[in-house]
Amino acid sequence: MNNRTYPPIHKALKKYYGYDEFRPGQIDLICALLDGRDVLGIMPTGAGKSVCYQIPAVFLPGITLVISPLISLMKDQVAALNQAGIPAAFLNSSLNSGQYRKALYFASQGRYKIIYVAPERLLTPAFLNFAQSMNISMIAVDEAHCVSQWGQNFRPSYLDIAEFAQKLPKRPILAAFTATATGPVKDDILHMLNLKDPKLLVTGFDRPNLYFEVQQPRDKMKAIQDYLEEHTGQSGIIYCQTRKETEEVAQALCEAGFPCTRYHAGLDDTERSRNQDDFQFDRVPLIAATSAFGMGINKSNVRFVIHYSLPQSLENYYQEAGRAGRDGAPAECILLFAPADI
Template sequence: MRTFDRGIYKTSKEALKAVFGYDSFRPGQESVINAVLEGRDILAVMPTGAGKSLCYQVPAMLLSGITLVISPLISLMQDQVNALNEAGVDAAFINSSLSEKELNDTFKNAYKGHYKIIYVAPERLMSEGFISFAKSIEISMITVDEAHCISQWGQDFRPSYMDIAEFINILGKRPIISAFTATATQNVREDIICSLGLNDPYFLVTGFDRENLFFQVDKPQNKERFILDYIERHRGESGIIYCATRKNVDSLYTLLRKQNISVARYHAGMSNEERKQMQDDFVFDYTSIVIATNAFGMGIDKSNVRFVIHYNMPSSMENYYQEAGRAGRDGLNSECILLFSPQDIIINRFLLEHKDFSDIDPIDAMTIRDRDIKRLQIMEGYCYTTECLRNYILKYFGEDPKKPCDDCGNCLRQFETLDMTDEAKKIINCIYESRERYGKNIIMDTVLGAKTARLAEIGASKYKSYGVLESSNKNLLRRLIEELLLEGYILTGEYQVLKLGDISRLKNTDTKVMVKITDEDKVTNRKLKPKKNINGMDSLTSAGFKLFDKLKELRLEIARAEKIPPYIVFNDKTLIDMCAKMPTTKSDMLNVSGVGENKYGKYGERFIEVIKGFQL
């Protein structure tokens, strides 16, 4: 078996500074790294942008053998390997994109000890050639990225992840096992530990909060107009617009193109060549906006996405937080906006009803279907809640925030609170009279006294509750029903049928059902609220902003010459730090966050030259 020399770095902090150019670790990183270096297994749940990659890349520099990283997406592997090679770390990937010759060359270089980190697709693990290769090298650590994929209760279950435990057993000598994910509920975490066979793992949840992200739910009458206006206000910024269907992607793409907006699109109905070209255009900053289904983005490490807009409501909080989390990976202020309409619920129910369970045991399929329906209801609650949006997300993932964030769409919005106790009792009476057989639309139409063939067919037009709220409006009643669901007075059963919950509290005359009503005309102007200076932009002078633009031009020039994404040269946060510190010597430049020895050697002097020229 080939063995490898221990890395040239004596400590994790030395490797962090020399390779990656950072002076200190982010919260949670150092404790995970120390646990790895002590030989412990790891399960770390850290939000997107919290620096999970460094938690296994830094110790890989210090461990004697190879770190094998199991990753589900080809584009993610390529991004990570490009970034490591740029930082001076020898790394490679093994997946279906390699030719036979490229694969053999990778194996040969690995045998010679050229690599410290190798990324591999889970589908490759159990192949005869890879098993033979893995047994003949020293593997110090196996890292499982996107570890929630191993759980059937996670949002991206991949059957190939189930081979990981068997692969580890085949190796003979068991390496350290580290697992990382951004979104995992308690059930999923327990499943990861059990499925991977983690031995007394060091367990870390750094918290799911992304302070630099602003969350907002809007219910515009015209979503297309909203998006056009938003893009006009955010010219030059990079963003992702997610749609639930290919049809919506194509329609919105055509609309923006007609408005001469540079935009890409991405969905499974396009050819592999088209998708790759569109993705590259976005990643390499040839286009600033991409419109896509949820097939896009999981493997994209683009750090300067300033906004993520969901044209339709996602089917679960896990999916939403993962997709929204692609904004602001560099830690700079970014926006996550969900455009909601009741039609979104219909679309998601249709997609769930047609979900493919052919490869899953029927009993498990039934459990997963019930889970999916519950997740959709939670996502619907997010769109209707008048409470703090950030707290709603954090509570779902098991956290217990003590106060509102004061910096989300709901916290900055003014509400009118109405006492709707009487209306609530009439809704409940209608559900009782219907024998709990119908959904919210039938119930609302009944109390509103709607004259429809469906109500006549089921006999609802003869109910005592028919028309008792005819002077109300449907939007108001929809908000009331959501409030009743949130407080447990009513429940949803199979097929979204409304059922009675705990209504005993309403017998107390002191109990009130208070409903907050959104008034879009009373939205607080968010620009007037002082923002936390997370990104450092607030400290730049007008001259600093001009230098920032100059440095971005140089970065783009280098990126296109090197055929790598601009953020792999230097991310926006590093350029901002250059503008603030104005380095003119090597030692000054190495003091800039994100500038390591290798990157200085490749690019440092060129950036110093621009900075010196700007000062003249």
């Protein structure tokens, strides 16, 4: 950190989030952004990436756009920001045309400090016209690995971000954040987003509160049920390889008396959203899901993540297992292995 005077960021941390101390790496990124530098933060799930761009957004003069791939995450983040006293809104496909126009109108009146937007919206005429007429101080890219075809969850619309930034009257600060980035993914993020001399922070991947174990049971379903008997009422995710496997696991657990919902790409949007909310808000303690579930899920009390099958890659495993224990309390990550999985 240099000798310049920074805004009272510790007071902001206490006022808006209730914390007394920053987590490792957060101050470095916040100060870099307040200095006007681009940043790339590679920080584990639960390390507080959102604080790194939300606090600078409070002090920067204009609007901060947060580009996020997940509607549910946007809703949660915006609700939390407004409750904390930071005016925020989201613009995505969950709004009908009237609601979208109204939100855009309020945004153009300068009502919000932070606006969450889906990447697909960036180059639409209405949004681009709005952005070009406002002072956009910063663009924060959440789940930045989506820009890379080498990372899981590639989203082609993420490739529009650099073009969008170029179309603005003044280049905003660019901040990119992800939990996992291998060498090729990191290089892609730097290149595709056109980051200029960014402050790069990799805080490491160790999560001391997580316990990892590999089991090789004869009967995976019995192993899960035995585990659930010992962890009654706790919230957990069971990751499956296929839609069919997801259906079978959810049904078997429900029939055995363990309430469990399901999530995979074969369900319609309404059911997927309902099932996710049931799990998110503790109406159902368990969810069986494919890898389609969970990116950006901000549920703090997941006490265990069980992998019913081998994940597609080590990176996927870290991302999925990392949904456990986001509150910092002990949580377990159990991988059920069978040679046939390979």
